[in-house]
Amino acid sequence: MDNHLKEIRIDSTLAYDGSFLKVQRDTVRLPNGQPTTREYIKHPGAVVIIPLLDDGSVLMERQFRYPINRVFIEFPAGKIDPGEAPLACAKRELLEETGYTATDWQFVCTIHNAIAYADEHLDLYLARGLVEGERQLDDEEFLDTFKATPDDLMMWIREGKITDVKTVIGAFWLEKILNETWKL
Structure with missing residues (x-):
């Protein structure tokens, strides 16, 4: 065709x-x-986690990104290791970066974030039933976590405070899921 x-x-x-x-x-x-x-x-591919807490807030990260030379507000995410299943990667990354585990995982979608110059894909997952624990950051990983409301995310996207594409797309999906416009 x-x-x-x-x-x-x-x-x-x-x-x-x-x-x-x-x-x-x-x-x-x-x-x-x-x-x-x-x-x-x-690129080996990566996962993005949309961690939805029981109170309706989401768990976010602030992390310095060297190529752009600034701190970004992002959803937790990470690279898929060789032979690792995407869901296993999502569970590992959520624990490593935030200390949280989740009892309910739902696949949201796959995105290709740089189709003109990379074969990278990102699998997005919604994580619920979050349980706080101890994070296990990699030696070269430095980030802060914080809670925000879905409305905060949308406002920060509109204001240009969130420009990371995986987080923008994840926030729009989250809005549709919470409004029950889109079902998983």
């Missing part, structure tokens, strides 16, 4: 092999038959 839009890989090389990211450089044939180059980041 969309074959007239498809690009066909002719050749592929690894342009950069880092400890976390890899950059691929492919030669492709365009739909008009002409060759061109595509460079993109290979």
